[in-house]
Amino acid sequence: MIKILIVDDEQSAGRILKVLLEKHIPGDKQIEISNKPTEALSLLETFKPSLVMLDIEMPGMNGFDFMNQASEWDFDVIFTTAYDKYAIKAIRFSALDYLLKPIDIVDLKNAVNRHIVKMQTATASSQQPLVDNLIYNLRQKSQEHFKLALSTNEGVFLYNPQDIVLLEASSNYTKFFFANQKTLIVSKTLKEYEDILLDHQFLRVHKSYLVNKGHVIKVDREGVLELNNKMHIPVSRRRKAEILQWFNQI
Template identity: 65%
Template sequence: MIRILIVDDEPSAGNILHLLIEKHISGQKEIKICLSPEAARDIIPVFKPSLLMLDIEMPHMNGFDLLNRIGNWDFDVIFTTAYDKYAIKAIRFSALDYLLKPIDIPDLQNAINRHIVRQNLQPREQGRLVDNLISNLQQKDAASFKLALSTMEGVFFYDPADILRCEGDDNYTHFYFINHKPLIVSRTLKDFEEILTDHGFMRVHKSYLVNMHYVEKLDKEGLLWLSDGSNAVVSRRRRRDVLDVLSRK
């Protein structure tokens, strides 16, 4: 049973989302709608949702303010927003989900499916993800964001600068760090490419995403050597781009 609380100050938006969930999400579910964050604060302790579908832009108190004021949660969150580039980046860095309005049905289905997977996380871990989001939003710029990595062992938080490289393996990504043991995350390399490109990372091969700050050389065989002695294969079509980046270091 999924208990879903939709929080959106626009009645039509909340009703449409309710209908989409009823029609396109299988399994048992109970859905309620709140038209304000203030009302949501009162109903959450009573309804005890497993999933909060939370609009970001609302008058008086936005979605992030609501989470900050609740302070203690044992539910998952999927944000809904028309478009806020900075907020979306903070959400993705925090391993949380968002849906762009108007909501696309496959995106909704994928987000709900990821919620079902995340239900295996302990409530404390869910809270840490939201805490990280709130902390990221308080930073002056995205360069200070902490990246949340959710694994079978729990949730871990890292500065992007601590990551040497990432290797893709189908729907999994292997992370290698400067001073930490490797981690495996159940998300595609493409997901992290979109998140980390602005932080000095480059997709040098279909299977490799590299922090270019740690690259020492590209050899004649097309291997990119990093400061820890490891290497990554560079695809032929990306060698020119890699050389261009290295020439500017």
């Protein structure tokens, strides 16, 4: 049994989301809708949802304020929002799920299924560190100060993007290399992180590598990058000219 709480100040939006969940998400589920964030805070304790689908833009108390005031953190959250580039960037940096309105059915299924898998495999853990990081990121005046949350089997780790030297693809996993020589493996694809780090001086130099420009010290004529951690990274043929041009301009 999945217990889902929908929090959205627009009654029609809440009803539509409930219909979509009932129609497209199989299995037993119990769904409650609240159009008032203050009421929804009480429902966290009485209804005890395992998943909260939370609208961001609400008068009086927005979705982030709601999460900040929640007394319990034993649930997953999926944010729902109209396009808000800065908020979405902060959410993605914090390893949290979101859905854009109008909600796409495939995206909805994928997001809810991720929650179901976590519950079934007993990997569910408190999202408080992720939400705390989201709140921290939203308080920053510029996204260059965002911290990237990396959720692993060992726990949640927070890093400044400039401390990341290199990301390496490994099937559906990504291996992170850091300036302090530490490494982490995260169960997300390199493509996902390429999208997240696009505005943070990262270059996709090869299908298997995403490199932080700030840690490149040399590009040889063969198109091999030397990084300041002594690693040597090949550049794909189609990216070689672009990378050489970039390096010659700095």
